[in-house]
Amino acid sequence: MPDVATATRVLAAALLVTGLASGRAAPQSQSLPSQATALEGATAHVYRDDGVAALQLYILEPPATLRSQQPDPGDRRARRRSKKRQNAASGQSNRGRPVIVFFFGGDWREGSVDQFLPHARYLAERGMVSVLADYRVRDRHGTTPHDAVRDAKAAIRWLRSRADQLAIDPDRIAAGGAASGAHLAVCTALVEGTNHEDDDLALSAHPNVLFLWSPPVDLDGYRTGPVSVLSDALAISPLHHIRPGAPPTVIFHGTADHLVPYEQVVGFVHRMKEAGNRAELMGFEGRPHTFFERDHDSGRTFVLTLEAVDRFLVALGWITGSPFAREHFDIPTP
Numbered sequence: 352m353p354d355v356a357t358a359t360r361v362l363a364a365a366l367l368v369t370g371l372a373s374g375r376a377a378p379q380s381q382s383l384p385s386q387a388t389a390l391e392g393a394t395a396h397v398y399r400d401d402g403v404a405a406l407q408l409y410i411l412e413p414p415a416t417l418r419s420q421q422p423d424p425g426d427r428r429a430r431r432r433s434k435k436r437q438n439a440a441s442g443q444s445n446r447g448r449p450v451i452v453f454f455f456g457g458d459w460r461e462g463s464v465d466q467f468l469p470h471a472r473y474l475a476e477r478g479m480v481s482v483l484a485d486y487r488v489r490d491r492h493g494t495t496p497h498d499a500v501r502d503a504k505a506a507i508r509w510l511r512s513r514a515d516q517l518a519i520d521p522d523r524i525a526a527g528g529a530a531s532g533a534h535l536a537v538c539t540a541l542v543e544g545t546n547h548e549d550d551d552l553a554l555s556a557h558p559n560v561l562f563l564w565s566p567p568v569d570l571d572g573y574r575t576g577p578v579s580v581l582s583d584a585l586a587i588s589p590l591h592h593i594r595p596g597a598p599p600t601v602i603f604h605g606t607a608d609h610l611v612p613y614e615q616v617v618g619f620v621h622r623m624k625e626a627g628n629r630a631e632l633m634g635f636e637g638r639p640h641t642f643f644e645r646d647h648d649s650g651r652t653f654v655l656t657l658e659a660v661d662r663f664l665v666a667l668g669w670i671t672g673s674p675f676a677r678e679h680f681d682i683p684t685p
Contacts, residue, residue, distance in 0.1 A: 390465060390483065392472065398484075398509035399502065399547070404492055406502060408509065409464060409483040410517070411475040413448065418476060418675065447520035449669040450510060452482040452558075454503055456530030456565075458576035459496040460489045466529065469645055470657055473679055477661060478670040480519050482510065486535065489577050496531070496578055500545045500587050503535035504556035511554050523669055526558035527660070529643065530611070531576070533566030534589065537600070541592040560667070561600040562660050564643045567611045568619040590615075593622050599629040601663060603656045605638030633659065645680075654682040 393409040400406070451474055453467035464485045471481035486502035487494040507524060514521040526536040538545070539556050546552065570578050570588035578584050585591050600623060606613045616632055623630035635642055635652060645653050654676045661674040676682070 390468060393483070396509075399505050404487055406487070406506075407464075407485050408452070408506060409485075411471050411481040411483075413475050413478050413480065417478050418672065446522070447514055447518050448478070448480050449523040449525070449664070450480045450482060450519045451525040451527060451562075452484050452506060452510065454484050454486065454526070454528035454532035454535045456528065456532040457488060459499055459531045459534075459578065460576055461491070462488060462532070466532070467527070469653075469680070470527075470660075473657060473676055474661070474664075476679070477664075477672070477674075479525075479664070480517070482506075496534075496581065497545055497583075497587055499531070499535055500538045500542060501547045501550075504539050504545070505547055505550060507539055507556045507558060508550060508554040512551070522559060524558050525560040525562060525664070525669075527562035527564070528566075529564040530567065530640065533563040534568070534587075536561055537563060537566055537568060537589045538587055538592075540598050540600075541589050541594065542587055543592070545587055557598065559598050560663075561598055562663075563600065563602045564656065565604055565608055565611055565640050566602060566616065569615050590619050590622065593619075593626050593628070595627045597623065597626070597628040597630075600631070601659070602630070602632045603635065603643060603659070604632060605635045605640065605642040607637050608640045608642075610640045650680060650682045654680055 390409045390411075393411045395407045395409050397405050398408050451471075453471060455462040455464055455466040457463075464483050467483060471483055475481045484503065484506045486499050486506070488499065489495070492498075503526075507526065510517070510519065510524060511521045526539055527533070528536040536558070540558055540561055546556075550556075566589075567573060567578075568588075569590040570581075570584040571591070573579060573584060600620075602616050602620065604611070604613055604616045613634065620630045620632045633656075638648075638652065641647060642652050643656050647653065657676045658674045661670070661676065664670045665672070665674075
């Protein structure tokens with residue numbers, strides 16, 4: 352399998368143009384709770400229900416035949432390459448399909464579970480099982496950022512606990528998110544405490560790869576939103592929990608982000624590397640906090656970061672083929 356260093360080099364080259372378990376798990380024999388969802392093409396699964404809030408994961412499955420497996424019937428070499436890719440993929444199928452789970456942003460106060468729906472649909476087309484995670488936020492549930500971290504970790508444990516039922520690989524789970532959602536993703540990787548009391552701690556909540564858009568990684572002195580009133584913010588401050596053995600981490604960040612200063616993530620990446628971890632920062636000159644949104648910059652930066660995620664996953668050997676995000680979203684080449 353290609354190594355993480357190769358994946359990182361591919362990602363860096365791709366972005367050069369930017370300038371720069373559930374708490375109370377059901378028995379394995381029980382069928383998965385599933386219901387219809389407003390997110391077209393997704394199925395909803397309750398991963399935690401405390402009697403007050405039933406939290407759901409919205410799962411989008413890859414199609415039966417991926418675009419990368421459909422060569423031009425008149426191109427013999429393409430057919431041979433496709434056959435080799437399918438043979439390679441069949442060797443991975445015994446351990447299940449790779450997964451990416453997204454956590455929405457919204458300052459731990461609000462936000463919509465469908466924020467990453469475009470990313471999830473595209474990556475499902477590329478062969479990933481894509482998951483959109485709901486979690487508790489202050490304005491809807493009266494909860495704190497600590498509670499949101501507990502929910503995020505429960506979501507990843509739930510996926511691992513049902514790897515066989517979902518036909519996924521528990522050792523190929525990527526986590527991603529934007530802003531406060533990125534904070535939750537990185538906390539699942541670094542923060543060892545802050546679990547639900549009834550979590551099965553034998554199940555790891557650590558993802559295997561991180562993709563973070565505009566992440567607040569240092570909560571010391573954080574001055575906005577619910578974090579600003581926490582007396583124990585450092586307990587969930589990723590910078591203060593860096594350890595060796597963290598998963599490969601890719602950060603996308605605008606240099607003009609006034610909510611999460613660019614210098615904050617520069618320092619985080621430096622500390623991660625000092626601990627022997629793989630961490631890459633892809634800076635976007637002059638871009639604000641929400642530079643990655645679909646409606647910003649006519650979608651060009653949105654598709655650049657998505658293509659970078661795609662290429663990183665290809666280099667890891669999780670998916671095959673070439674990105675087609677520009678065509679998929681009808682975004683012109685800059």
